[in-house]
Amino acid sequence: MWAYPALVCLLQVFNPISGVGLDQCHGVACVDLDQDSIYDVIIASDSGVDYYHNDGSGNFTSIRLYSDPANAVLAGELVKDDGYLDLLVVTSEENRILVNTGNDTNFNPILLGETEVSHAAALSDFDLDGDLDIFVAGDTSRLYGNDQDSFAPIQSFPKGFAVSWADYNSDGVPDFALAAEDSVLFYASPNLTLDTAIGALAPRGLCWFDCNADGMLDLAVADSAGPNLLIKRTLFGFSAQEIDTVSAPSVAVAARMYRIRNVILPPVSVWVKVYHTSVDW
Ligand SMILES: [Ca+2]
Ligand SMILES: [Ca+2]
Ligand SMILES: [Ca+2]
Ligand SMILES: [Ca+2]
DSSP: OTTHHHHHHHHOOOOOOOOOOOSSEEEEEEEOTTSSSSOEEEEEETTEEEEEEEOSSSOEEEEEEEOSOOSEEEEEOOSSSSSOOEEEEEOSSOEEEEEEEEETTEEEEEEESSSOOEEEEEEEOTTOSSSOEEEEEESSEEEEEEETTEEEEEEEEOOOSEEEEEOTTOSSSOEEEEEOSSEEEEEETTTTEEEEEEEOSSEEEEEEEOTTSSSSOEEEEEESSSOEEEEEEETTEEEEEEEEOOSSOEEEEEEEEEEOOSSSSOSEEEEEEEEEOSOOO
16 A cells, blocks of 8 residues: 555645735746755746745745746756756747846846747757757747857747647657647657647647657647647657547646556556636737
């Protein structure tokens, strides 16, 4: 009966320890921004981007890093290999990299690309040169290559609302899925050419995971206007199935596979969580 702790963990109820007075929130990153070995929280909202420093005792001290509405925030070592995570802020007007100087209150902003509406982003070293590159999904989606801390657009893609990298064709080079206006588009390495388009109503959230433990990554899709989808990778391409029909729109999805052996539950179980909101994009 050793598996019970895992089951209890899954069902545990978490109580909020602190509230924040932000306007509508759109994104969150949980990383150790100040390298004190304690995770901190960064939130993108209509209020801006706020960094909540965690003292490890449930106390969070907030610092506003960006004061205009933000649609997403991501953390990665984008500029300098100094060990400090930088932030990418995605907004409806501009996108900025906030360079982490190692000082909690001092982040240097760098403008990324032109003024345009952006919704989401994802980071990956798509060309395997050791520098983390940026994909921004927006009215025009763009891939920005990172050449020793200098970012330049190198390829444009259709309008997108979410993007997620994964090496789904297992060649060792990152591929990605893009949530476009009415479809999910798959772009495959080595040249990031369009591989497959799967129809959807209004996809807004993507999450890769191997739902059936066959060694091939599958994609969970949150749809804001129709059924959420599970798109399975097969030997012959992709196969999409509806995984629920919901009354409220879905805009984000997180998925993970749990293995619990020998007792009660099947050998492999899958939980797919789809988070709903009453607000359309
Ligand atoms: Ca920290
Ligand atoms: Ca790179
Ligand atoms: Ca690949
Ligand atoms: Ca699979």
